Amino acid sequence: MWASLLRSGWRWLLLALLVGALGAPVTAQGVRPPGDLLYAPRVVVDPDNQIRASGGATVEVTRTGLRLTLPTVAEDAEQIVELRPASGWWDLRASNALRFRLRNVGLTPLTPLVQALSDNGPTDLVVGEPLAPGGVDEIVLPFDAYAPWQGAPLAADEPPGALANTGTRFRSGEVTAIRLGADHAAPADLLVEQIVGFIKRTTPAPWLGSRPPVEGDWQFTLRDEFSGARLNSDLWNTTGFNQWDPSSRFVPAQVTVRGGRATLRLQRADSLPGAATGVGDESYVTGYLDTFDNFTQRYGYFEARVRLPRASGLWVQVALAPDRGASAGDARARTDTTTSGQEMTILEHLTVWGVNRYSLAARWGGWGERARMIGSQYLYTTPDSEGFLTCGLLWLPDSLTWYCQGQPVGYWADPGITDLPAYPLITLTAGGWDRDLVDETSLPATLEVDYVRVWQRADLR
Numbered sequence: 001m002w003a004s005l006l007r008s009g010w011r012w013l014l015l016a017l018l019v020g021a022l023g024a025p026v027t028a029q030g031v032r033p034p035g036d037l038l039y040a041p042r043v044v045v046d047p048d049n050q051i052r053a054s055g056g057a058t059v060e061v062t063r064t065g066l067r068l069t070l071p072t073v074a075e076d077a078e079q080i081v082e083l084r085p086a087s088g089w090w091d092l093r094a095s096n097a098l099r100f101r102l103r104n105v106g107l108t109p110l111t112p113l114v115q116a117l118s119d120n121g122p123t124d125l126v127v128g129e130p131l132a133p134g135g136v137d138e139i140v141l142p143f144d145a146y147a148p149w150q151g152a153p154l155a156a157d158e159p160p161g162a163l164a165n166t167g168t169r170f171r172s173g174e175v176t177a178i179r180l181g182a183d184h185a186a187p188a189d190l191l192v193e194q195i196v197g198f199i200k201r202t203t204p205a206p207w208l209g210s211r212p213p214v215e216g217d218w219q220f221t222l223r224d225e226f227s228g229a230r231l232n233s234d235l236w237n238t239t240g241f242n243q244w245d246p247s248s249r250f251v252p253a254q255v256t257v258r259g260g261r262a263t264l265r266l267q268r269a270d271s272l273p274g275a276a277t278g279v280g281d282e283s284y285v286t287g288y289l290d291t292f293d294n295f296t297q298r299y300g301y302f303e304a305r306v307r308l309p310r311a312s313g314l315w316v317q318v319a320l321a322p323d324r325g326a327s328a329g330d331a332r333a334r335t336d337t338t339t340s341g342q343e344m345t346i347l348e349h350l351t352v353w354g355v356n357r358y359s360l361a362a363r364w365g366g367w368g369e370r371a372r373m374i375g376s377q378y379l380y381t382t383p384d385s386e387g388f389l390t391c392g393l394l395w396l397p398d399s400l401t402w403y404c405q406g407q408p409v410g411y412w413a414d415p416g417i418t419d420l421p422a423y424p425l426i427t428l429t430a431g432g433w434d435r436d437l438v439d440e441t442s443l444p445a446t447l448e449v450d451y452v453r454v455w456q457r458a459d460l461r
Contacts, residue, residue, distance in 0.1 A: 030091035030173065036197030038090060038098070038178060041065055045083065055079030066192040067105065070184055082177075089118075090175040093354030095197030096380045098141040100180070104131040106189030110182040114141050117177035121169030121378075142200055143172050144380035144409075149360075151374045151412030160374035167376050167410075172357060199356065199382050205406025208390055212301035212455050213403055222295055222424075222454035226262045231255060236289050241332060243367065245315060245429035250288035260450070262289065264428040266314065267444035283430070284438075289449070290425035292331060296323050298421040299460040302346060303392035303403075304452045306426075307383070308355050309445035313438030315429045316349040316447055318391065320422035338366035342418040344400060345375065347391040351445075352436035356382050358389070360402045360410045362417070379409050388450055395422075396460070424452060 037043065045051070045061050053059060056071040057079045073079050092098075102112050112128040124146050128139040149167030154160060182190055205213070212218050224232060231238070238252035254265045264287030272285065304318050322341030328334045337343055342364045349358040361375030381404045383389055394401040398417055402410035428447040430438050 029088040031088050032091040032094075033197075036092055036095045037194075038197065039066070039192060039195040041193070047083075050083045051081065052083075053081045057081050059083070062191075064191065064193065065103070068180070068182075068190040068192065070106075070110075070182060070188045070190065072185075072187055084177070091173050092175050092197045093173045093352075093357070095172065095199060096143050096356040096382055097198060097200035098178070099194070099196050099198055100128075100139040100141065100192070101136070101194040102128070102131070102139065102180070103136045103191040103193055104133055104189070105191045106187065107133050108184050108186040108188040109133065110184040110188045110190060112137065112139060112190065113179075113181040113183070114139050115179040116141060116143070116170065116175055117179065118169075118171040118174045119176055120171045120174070123168060123170045140200060142380065143170055143356075144168065148408055149376040149379070149410045151362075151410070151414070153414050154374075154416050160372055162376065168378050168380075170378060172380070173353065202381055202384075202405040202407060204384060204390070208406035209303070209305070209451075209453070212457075213392070213394060213401075213406070213408070217458040218301070218455040219458070220453065221297055221300065221456045222291075222452065224453075225260060225451050226257050226449065227260055229257060231257050231262060235291055235294050237292055237294070238288055240288055240290050240292065240425070242429070244317070244427060245431040247283045247431065248286050248429040249282035249284070251285040254285055254287035255289065262449040264288065264426065264447040264449070265444050266309070266428050266430065266446075268440065271444070286428050286430075287447070288425075288427055290321070291423045292321075292323065292335070292425075294423075295454075296421035296423045297454060297456060298419060299395050299397065300454060300456040301392060301394050302424060302452075302454050303390065304346065304424075304426070305388050305390040305450040306347070307386070307388045307448040307450070308349055309351055309428065309447055310355070311439045311442035311445040312352050313430060313432070313436045314351040314445055315427075315432040316347070316351070317345060317425070317427045318347040319425055319427075320344040320346070320393070320395070321425050322418060322420040322422050324420060336366060337364045338368075338370065340364075340418070341420045341422075344393060344395065344418075344422065346393045346402065347389065347404075350432040350434050350436060352432065352434055355387075356380055358391075358404075362400060362412065364418070374412060376410060379404065381405055381407075381409070388448075424454070426452075 058069045059081045060067045111130045115125045116123045126141045145168040147166045150163045238255045239250045266286035269285045321335050324334050342362050345361040359377040363373045365372040392403040399413040
């Protein structure tokens, strides 16, 4: 990418920063800078061991910031300054964006450019406003992608994947570099005054919660606001077969309704009074919700508003599971995706990622060697002022569009998208697949569900 931009006329200076502040906590080689402050003049930088430069560029550590001196270079030349720590990476799971404060301290106008890297992939490149000599700019670099994730059409001889230049694979918990550059026509000087992580708030769409995101003759088919003191047992089941985590057991008493919300509660099985036995070999008991045998729908818009737990090592899912009907056999046979049907995940979240990141997916082919999946694990957003995420799925014939806080975050169009009816399910279990262990000191943990709403359009019935 950088080479193609250079060929198109940009002159680049790249600055990779991995600076650990004194006293910052370190876990699994990751450094969480206090306040997610990656750089400021008070952050110690060892230029002899951490800075390397090429293309004639130099960096001076001054009392006011990092001064980048940028000589003129040929259009096809690379001008790079790199600053790296001895080991480790920045852990920025508490943020979903970076803010840069940059000043033009030279005599030449320049246009700054910024990007963050992880071993798994970079953020999008952000181009700042042109800076005249003496000008100052604050640039926001979001972790989410400018072009939302888009699944590629399926091909029999290729694994499911994403269309080029959509979505991101950037890991906020393993930031390995920060890049700064500048387009400049003559020798220039750029001062880096601050780089800090923060939470970029998402403005919810005005239609959120009141209707689907597209026009049409829509009608509610399911609307549970969890009012009153009891769960609607005619709609919701609180137990089901567990295909996610063998250490967790679904127990009806772990689902409660109060204050207009349903709460799924996960805790150690041996922490329940008189219940240390009788729960099998599972370490945890937890809540579970689904509408199997009570409500299914083919196509439509499905939306839930949830507040995620914080304890590390937990796994949350809001999804739609297929149902072939009673003639297919027992519950496992009816919901199996080996031969047909898909599980459509509206929101999947590992708490080790932090509350600002989650994933979406469609899965089929069962759970063995034939299992297939398309989706993204790198969706960045932020909870609303009450700490909730509102996520939805617009399921139409041959297309799926995912939303969060009313903004489109994923899209997949393919004739292979399921046309089997499906039912909502909400799970909170231990485990996951991203090297996370349950933080038992933070248990019990809860997943709160403010509402579940489903609409159907007249022409889709």
